[in-house]
Amino acid sequence: MSTEGVDMKRRRMLIGATSAISAVGVGFVAVPFIKSMQPSAKAQAAGAPVEVDISKLEPGQMLTVEWRGKPVWVVYRTEENLKDLPAMDGGLRDPNSEVKSQQPEYAANPARSIKGKEKYAVLVGICTHLGCSPTHVPLGAPNSPTEDWKGGFFCPCHGSRFDLAGRVAQGVPAPTNLVVPPHAYLSDTRLIIGVDQGAA
Template structure:
């Protein structure tokens, strides 16, 4: 197996790109890339070889420096995958949203592995790992925290989550879609597993998916 990846941490919001900041963190791509490549920053990891992309090599992510509320973005199989660190309040808020959601209990089985069919749609409740592609027509939603000034202009009582500007779909901090928006299903949780408290690998899980 080989590996590549470097991670990008951002606290981007849709109205204030100046707030965006990035953290470069070494990761590993499982699959056939030399060890020296692992030290190359994320921007290069966005351009893996066609062979690597086709192989869909798993991507190992260092989450050791991810602060509460931050998001890491990595590329897996040509798609953005987000890792978001959620607070206890974020998790408590999720429970209050069920009645507003289209599939609060993640009944659509194709949208997550069995081990992520739970309240937080996660293995470790603190971390959401999700494919950052809207389930309507494939745009990449924006991450909007509860504290973001623009949040209140988007939706009343916003608890943080993701907004797709293409046609106005909303997802909560578990990637669950709200009712009354174009997106039909929750965001996809990819196969993944934890290698340690600070490292998660996307693209493979305990079942070898």
Template sequence: MSKNPSPSRRKFLTATASVVGGVGIAVAVTPFLSSWKPSKKALAAGSPVSIDVGKMQYGQLITVEWRSLPIWILRRDKAQLKTLDDVTDLLSDPDSKDSIQPKSSQNEYRSINPEYLVLKGICTHLGCVPLYRPGKDVELGADWEGGFFCPCHGSKFDLAGRVYKNVPAPTNLSVPPYKFVNDHKILIGKTKEA
């Protein structure tokens, strides 16, 4: 028996040990990496939500859940849309420059279709849920034309979710990503841009 193994045998043993070690590391790491994947339940919670708005009445607000958030859909009539121009001077960010909304909703109505407003129903101050207060309301001031009022700290938003001046909320209500699938079906969680 020779005391010095041949170089070819040494290369073979080194290569074999490397392959076996690599397979062992892959087997050990696979469950760890798999644990980083979201569960089926988590994936379902973040998936888009489809809503049929064809039977909504003018002035009606419905609430749906998407990603554990309340999402409001408001069907606005022509009188409600007209109030958006009437309150512009009272708003902190009337052009929605400092607010969150998809590009398709960056307009005076903050919506794809002016008739349907889609908003996250969470106040941008401390996360309370504002109340829908349509029409004039003396409790909210002579200039109130309808919109959303947060009873927690008094923030007010118009019928496009734009925040009034001199209230605690820093920005307009957020518009989630959404798109119209057809004239009466909205898909929340996806946009045409995506």
């Protein structure tokens, strides 16, 4: 085949330009396809772990964050609150956290917390009866649900009561303790909800 009269530089330039345009076209097609295989931002947010700054939380205070569309409470319990927990065992349905599905193994203790972090309670703020959100009623509050109230949570929907470890009282509609979500401490002032202690 004769190449006489063919401008080889121009041919190479046209082949290069065509290749470049083809590569860009493949990119435009591939990017949406690859992105479609990744979870949406909504799906990521629904299950993604949540970091919480607890540095400003003071004894007796509660902080609410959202994880997987549910309210999660972080309660800074006072020394008095912690001392009161064992005295309440006799009036509780599951004082020893025997229903395993309600907390990770590392929180199956009287304080229902990670060892060494007992002052903090981390609880899903949804009543285990019909899904209402109980109210935090601290020790000494004027609207205490019982005379011997030591602080905890009261569900206004049907009257279920929980102590400051999320343990359910006897004789109320809620069948089980409040759920303790998987969590870990990144530092003394940062908590991550949605990641188990051993994985952090």
